[in-house]
Amino acid sequence: IVIDGYVAGVFPPFKRGKFSLMWKAVEKLVEAHDVAYDALKGGIILPTGDVQVGVAHNWTYFNGMLGDVIQSSINEKITDAFERDGNRTDFVGFQYYCRVTVPSLYQPFGKFRPKGCYYGSHPGHGDVYPEGLYKSLKRLHKMYPRKDIFITEFGFPEGTDKKRPYWILETFRYVLQAKKEDVPIKGMLLWSLVDNFEWERGMEQKFGLFSEEELIRSLTPSIEGEIRSFEVWPVITKVITDPSPQSLNELQLCYRKAQMQFEVNI
Incomplete structure (x- = not known):
């Protein structure tokens, strides 16, 4: 919200490149988070032991000129403003949707554009880039090695639903890869x-x-x-909750079918 409101200028108050105002807004959000954390942990709303409190951080994977600089100066810096020494969060929330390419050295916050990749574009944003989620998870775990991570959001806007099944399964493949490499991912939404x-x-x-x-015919095969x-x-939720040979086999069948459907519709 603060980036779209004070840097990109697409949300109120529609400011562009106003980093000083953006950081003031971040400070207020951190203060609000701390108040909510204390209320929840103090037993005012729920018994102390019944609630885990964290912040969901929305990371876009930046590519191209200055991409890594923006990653560290925006994504990581805003995340660290909330996480700090870890005393006010019980886990790290993580949201991921796409990759964007920084357009030029002179306009690093100009209109981001898709770079183009095998998976296609993320309508209205950048590229569908499941590997960016994996790279970001690894980076986030390196920043906070003692914190569990919940993927609190990911998704794809695709009205025909011809490509999205494969996009979802490819994303899950990279989540499993991160887990194999000891990234403590505890759930995904x-x-x-x-x-x-x-x-x-x-x-x-x-x-x-x-x-x-589709709602009126949602149960039609x-x-x-x-x-x-x-x-x-x-199928994915079944693998997460019960990774049995049967559920893993079902996942493989879904994956092959989704990949074939995706390639036909490229």
Whole structure:
């Protein structure tokens, strides 16, 4: 919110490149978080032992000129403003959607553009780039090695649902890779169950596993040979909660079907 409001200028108060104002807004958000943390942990709202409190940090994977500089000076710096010494968070929340490319040395915060990749573009943002989630998770774990990580948001707006099943499964593949490398990922949440009113974009972006047009026929089987995102997600959750040979085999079948469907629709 602070970046879109004070740097990119797409949210109120529609300021561009106002870093000093952005950091003042961050300071106020940190103060609000601390008040909420103390209230929750003090037993005012819930018994002390019943609640875990964290902050969800929205990281975009930056690529191209100055990409690494922006990663450290924006993503990591804002994250550290909340995390600090770790006394006010019980876990690290992490949100990831896409990769963007810094357009030029002279306009590092100009209109970001997709670089172009095998997976295609993330409508309205940048590239669909599942590997960026893996790289960001590794980076985040290096910053806070003693903190558990929850992927509190990831998702793809794709109205036809031809490519999204593969995008979801590829993302999960990189999550499993990070877990194999000892990144303590404790859970992941997909955005979203149904299409939503998406910030300044309204209803243009279709993030839902179920769309408003599909709700009345949501239980109708897919066309033979096709797969839908709402069929993929239960398989992933089954692997997370019960990684048995049967659930892993089901995941492999879904993956192959989704990959074939994706490649036909490139």
